[in-house]
Amino acid sequence: MTVLASPRRTPGSTALTGTGDLARLAVRRDRIGLAASVYVITAAVAGTAWTFRKLYPTAAGRAALAATGGSNPALRFLYGRLSGSSLGSLTTWRYGIWAGIFAALVAIFVVIRHTRSDEEAGRLELVDAAAVGRQAALVAALATAAAPILVVSGLLCAVLPLVGLPAAGSAALALGIGCCGLAFTGITAVAAQLTTSARAARGIALGALGVAFVLRGVGDSAPQTGAAGPSWLSWVSPLAWIQLARPFAAERWWVLGLPLAVAASGTGLAFALADRRDLGAGLLPDRPGRATASAVLRDPFGLAWRLQRAALAGWAVGYAFLFAICGAAAKGIGQLFGTSTALEHEFTRLGGQAAITNAYLAALMLLAGLAAAGYAVSVILRLRTEETGGQAELVLATATGRIRWAFSHVVVAVAGSALLLAVAGVAAGLGYGVRIGSPGSEAATMAGAALAQLPPVVVLAGVAIAVFGLWPRACVPAAWTALGLVVAIDLFGQVLQLSHWIGDVSPFTHAPRLPGGPVAAAPLLWLCAVALAAGAAGLAGLRRRDIG
Amino acid sequence: MANAIEVHALRKSFGRTTALDGLDLTVSAGEVHAFLGPNGAGKTTTLRILLGLLKADSGQAALLGGDPWRDAVALHRRLAYVPGDVTLWPGLTGGEIIDLLGRLRGGLDPGRRRALTERFELDPAKKARAYSKGNRQKVALIAALASDAELLLLDEPTAGLDPLMEAAFRETITEERRHGRTVLLSSHILAEAEALADRLTIIRDGRAVETGTLAELRHLTREYVDADLAGPADLAGLPGVHDLVTDGQHVRCQVDHAALNDVLARLTTAGVRSLTCRPPTLEELFLRHYSTERDVAGASG
Numbered sequence: 001m002t003v004l005a006s007p008r009r010t011p012g013s014t015a016l017t018g019t020g021d022l023a024r025l026a027v028r029r030d031r032i033g034l035a036a037s038v039y040v041i042t043a044a045v046a047g048t049a050w051t052f053r054k055l056y057p058t059a060a061g062r063a064a065l066a067a068t069g070g071s072n073p074a075l076r077f078l079y080g081r082l083s084g085s086s087l088g089s090l091t092t093w094r095y096g097i098w099a100g101i102f103a104a105l106v107a108i109f110v111v112i113r114h115t116r117s118d119e120e121a122g123r124l125e126l127v128d129a130a131a132v133g134r135q136a137a138l139v140a141a142l143a144t145a146a147a148p149i150l151v152v153s154g155l156l157c158a159v160l161p162l163v164g165l166p167a168a169g170s171a172a173l174a175l176g177i178g179c180c181g182l183a184f185t186g187i188t189a190v191a192a193q194l195t196t197s198a199r200a201a202r203g204i205a206l207g208a209l210g211v212a213f214v215l216r217g218v219g220d221s222a223p224q225t226g227a228a229g230p231s232w233l234s235w236v237s238p239l240a241w242i243q244l245a246r247p248f249a250a251e252r253w254w255v256l257g258l259p260l261a262v263a264a265s266g267t268g269l270a271f272a273l274a275d276r277r278d279l280g281a282g283l284l285p286d287r288p289g290r291a292t293a294s295a296v297l298r299d300p301f302g303l304a305w306r307l308q309r310a311a312l313a314g315w316a317v318g319y320a321f322l323f324a325i326c327g328a329a330a331k332g333i334g335q336l337f338g339t340s341t342a343l344e345h346e347f348t349r350l351g352g353q354a355a356i357t358n359a360y361l362a363a364l365m366l367l368a369g370l371a372a373a374g375y376a377v378s379v380i381l382r383l384r385t386e387e388t389g390g391q392a393e394l395v396l397a398t399a400t401g402r403i404r405w406a407f408s409h410v411v412v413a414v415a416g417s418a419l420l421l422a423v424a425g426v427a428a429g430l431g432y433g434v435r436i437g438s439p440g441s442e443a444a445t446m447a448g449a450a451l452a453q454l455p456p457v458v459v460l461a462g463v464a465i466a467v468f469g470l471w472p473r474a475c476v477p478a479a480w481t482a483l484g485l486v487v488a489i490d491l492f493g494q495v496l497q498l499s500h501w502i503g504d505v506s507p508f509t510h511a512p513r514l515p516g517g518p519v520a521a522a523p524l525l526w527l528c529a530v531a532l533a534a535g536a537a538g539l540a541g542l543r544r545r546d547i548g
Numbered sequence: 549m550a551n552a553i554e555v556h557a558l559r560k561s562f563g564r565t566t567a568l569d570g571l572d573l574t575v576s577a578g579e580v581h582a583f584l585g586p587n588g589a590g591k592t593t594t595l596r597i598l599l600g601l602l603k604a605d606s607g608q609a610a611l612l613g614g615d616p617w618r619d620a621v622a623l624h625r626r627l628a629y630v631p632g633d634v635t636l637w638p639g640l641t642g643g644e645i646i647d648l649l650g651r652l653r654g655g656l657d658p659g660r661r662r663a664l665t666e667r668f669e670l671d672p673a674k675k676a677r678a679y680s681k682g683n684r685q686k687v688a689l690i691a692a693l694a695s696d697a698e699l700l701l702l703d704e705p706t707a708g709l710d711p712l713m714e715a716a717f718r719e720t721i722t723e724e725r726r727h728g729r730t731v732l733l734s735s736h737i738l739a740e741a742e743a744l745a746d747r748l749t750i751i752r753d754g755r756a757v758e759t760g761t762l763a764e765l766r767h768l769t770r771e772y773v774d775a776d777l778a779g780p781a782d783l784a785g786l787p788g789v790h791d792l793v794t795d796g797q798h799v800r801c802q803v804d805h806a807a808l809n810d811v812l813a814r815l816t817t818a819g820v821r822s823l824t825c826r827p828p829t830l831e832e833l834f835l836r837h838y839s840t841e842r843d844v845a846g847a848s849g
Contacts, residue, residue: 120638120677196677196678197638197639197677199638199639286674286675286678287675288641288673288674288675289640289641289643289644289673289674289675290643290644290673291641291643291672291673292643292644292647292672293643293644293645293646293648293651294644297640297644297647297648297651298648298651299652300652302648303637303648306640307637307639390631390633390634390635391635391636393596393599393601393631394629394631394634394635394649394688395649396599396600396601396620397599397601397624397627397628397629397631397701398624398649398652398653398654399621399622399624399625399652399653399654400621400624400652401620401621544603545603546601546602546603547596547602548596548601548602
């Protein structure tokens with residue numbers, strides 16, 4: 001579809017006509033997700049400040065934490081540099097970059113969803129054909145992404161002083177997080193113009209976020225002394241600017257101009273690119289593919305593998321990277337937490353082990369399990385996407401039974417999450433083992449520890465299959481709610497001091513805490529039995545119900 | 549010959565909406581059967597029940613001698629289906645999807661695949677996300693036609709095809725019939741049904757309102773008469789004459805078959821200068837069936 005060079009406009013209609021309506025529609029479509037992300041980011045930062053206050057009441061304790069936290073290169077890679085040992089500095093260290101990452105993720109998903117996804121699905125064509133300005137959809141998408149990010153900034157400005165942090169530093173941290181989100185709004189706006197597929201555009205934007213994280217990770221973990229080191233790398237990463245503005249330690253306000261400049265130039269570039277291309281087209285060409293199918297694509301299992309393999313590869317790379325670094329951080333973790341008796345107690349209880357290193361590694365494996373459960377649920381729910389999208393109809397009209405079709409994705413979910421757990425274990429084992437000098441044995445131990453989390457992961461996959469088979473209309477929110485409850489119980493159950501039976505609801509409560517904990521076969525067998533029962537119920541439901 | 553499809557008193561509702569309300573449909577083996585009706589009449593629901601994707605609330609349906617719900621997988625080896633709204637996997641190419649669907653069905657003829665790809669001018673190396681609606685339709689059509697299925701279920705297969713491709717489609721279906729394949733062709737494009745179908749069923753509000761060969765349906769209907777006369781002829785009030793328009797000595801009307809003799813007698817008495825007497829097109833048949841409510845409303849108003 002091309003547009004006339006000089007479209008005739010009726011008075012009062014501009015390139016922005018209809019922006020307000022489109023933004024309202026976007027907010028309406030995303031209202032739950034947007035509200036949840038605002039809450040999660042604000043609560044994470046404010047909650048951290050509050051927790052540090054409770055756990056490290058004395059200046060000496062905070063100084064000790066800052067000394068160990070600041071000297072461990074792996075922790076600096078994960079969290080960045082410390083600018084001091086005040087409550088505010090510690091909060092900025094622990095959650096500054098990560099809140100920036102969350103804000104960037106909100107920006108990436110919202111912008112792509114309301115630009116390229118709509119365009120790919122043909123919805124934008126419908127909207128553009130109405131009395132809507134040419135730039136309205138893009139402006140509405142950017143506004144929908146910027147609004148929650150600005151709300152987070154505003155809330156943090158108001159909430160952090162209530163927790164007892166200085167107002168100026170609170171504002172610097174809050175604005176730093178917000179500006180980081182805005183920078184990624186601009187970057188994503190450009191990515192959305194480049195490719196014809198939303199998936200690829202999202203990949204580009206997430207790739208940019210990953211590069212930003214690694215650049216500043218390398219820069220932040222480099223030795224601070226000696227200007228020749230790669231610590232300058234931090235300066236090219238929007239994520240590092242949050243800490244480089246030095247909230248709570250002689251704020252450098254001008255640094256906040258950097259993300260704003262990125263946001264402005266990205267937005268400008270996106271508008272220029274959008275003006276120069278046709279609807280539906282991208283700037284990067286679509287590569288032609290194979291004219292005939294390879295031997296892999298011969299049955300439902302080949303199809304499921306083909307549809308899911310790219311996502312699995314992305315997850316595996318992310319797992320390897322993240323858990324190698326977290327594993328490497330395990331050495332010396334004891335000293336870090338030794339600075340707070342309250343935290344030491346907390347952490348020991350969370351892991352259920354006396355040895356803090358083992359508790360830390362076991363907690364890492366719990367995280368690996370929870371994330372793998374998220375992966376497994378997303379794979380299972382692909383069945384519903386195929387069903388409502390109409391692709392399932394094509395497959396089921398061939399000599400492919402419903403059970404075989406569903407089972408092909410179940411296999412990917414179970415095998416894929418097993419692979420991810422193995423990757424997490426081996427990576428964490430290698431990361432830790434290299435630093436203590438026994439990579440081989442640690443990798444083997446940790447692989448076993450990680451795979452012990454597979455039964456609870458499979459239980460959640462089973463729950464997803466059950467709701468897909470028995471309650472298809474509600475299966476997407478129901479499956480994610482189940483996972484959300486389990487995550488909440490496992491991460492916050494101890495802190496919130498929930499009663500025992502609530503903790504028992506989570507399948508992860510029944511998996512062994514490894515390394516270091518005892519292993520009993522009975523709970524694992526029970527988990528497998530529950531998973532099988534839920535999966536079988538779901539498949540039986542699928543066999544009986546209407547498709548579509 | 550046995551019937552490929554036998555449907556009797558089929559009912560299906562979704563919540564409070566009744567999609568099928570006692571549908572009867574018989575398709576004999578080896579025929580091209582057109583299944584005509586406006587949007588929302590229940591054509592797609594019927595096809596989905598025949599495919600075992602939906603379970604009927606009541607009534608009987610038999611497909612190639614089997615139960616479409618219970619024997620779905622075995623039956624699907626012997627049929628090929630083209631959905632009305634084809635959605636493909638955006639990351640797979642057209643060629644990959646054709647091969648995949650063929651293999652899932654139990655094999656496809658590479659020679660036919662090549663010939664059909666050429667005939668429909670499809671670029672099989674393009675990713676599905678780059679295809680237009682018409683090209684997506686072609687992918688599903690080629691996958692279905694390149695199989696050796698004995699029954700083809702086609703749900704509005706030419707929606708989105710340009711006229712050249714539509715002609716290619718008609719040519720292919722004519723060949724398929726010659727090879728003895730059975731085709732159930734759902735459509736609201738009447739010219740297509742008229743050109744291709746041996747028999748047809750007209751469905752409306754989930755119920756078959758007419759079924760038979762085109763000739764049989766015409767038998768039930770009126771002839772369209774258009775005459776230039778030498779003098780005035782009085783046809784008004786004659787039983788079996790409808791929609792009479794007299795413009796001086798020019799007369800147009802619709803006539804029931806039983807009344808045709810009387811009408812012609814009156815016309816020849818007046819003196820005929822030119823006379824056209826033709827059966828209704830399917831278009832006109834169709835309009836009569838689906839404009840009934842409007843006519844009734846117009847008559848009372």
